[in-house]
Amino acid sequence: MPISEIHVCQCADCVQPEEHSNKQIHKQMNLLLSRLDEQQRRWYVAVETNRIGHGSLRWLSLIMGMDEKTIQRGQQEIEQGLVERPSVQVRLSGAGPPRVEKKTQL
Numbered sequence: 001m002p003i004s005e006i007h008v009c010q011c012a013d014c015v016q017p018e019e020h021s022n023k024q025i026h027k028q029m030n031l032l033l034s035r036l037d038e039q040q041r042r043w044y045v046a047v048e049t050n051r052i053g054h055g056s057l058r059w060l061s062l063i064m065g066m067d068e069k070t071i072q073r074g075q076q077e078i079e080q081g082l083v084e085r086p087s088v089q090v091r092l093s094g095a096g097p098p099r100v101e102k103k104t105q106l
């Protein structure tokens with residue numbers, strides 16, 4: 001599995017040379033993001049956007065390097081309870097083959 005590139009936050013707090021309390025947390029957010037798959041990324045950023053609230057969409061888009069439209073799509077999916085998205089267990093390689101239920105042929 002290729003190692004995903006970790007996005008470097010471009011927000012005003014992170015681009016300044018001085019230390020800022022947000023720098024570490026934004027780094028951690030992007031580190032976490034780099035280990036998630038595409039839809040999980042979208043949902044994580046959507047939940048963060050909802051948590052921070054009004055006006056955070058643009059900011060989160062800057063922090064995570066994610067398109068605002070993608071975040072909005074995530075927000076929609078979260079709001080709908082992810083009903084359209086079946087839960088899939090992601091297995092680590094080496095954990096053995098996934099169990100496959102045999103379908104009975106009629």
Ligand SMILES: [Zn+2]
Nearest residue numbers: 009011014026
């Ligand atoms: Zn930042």
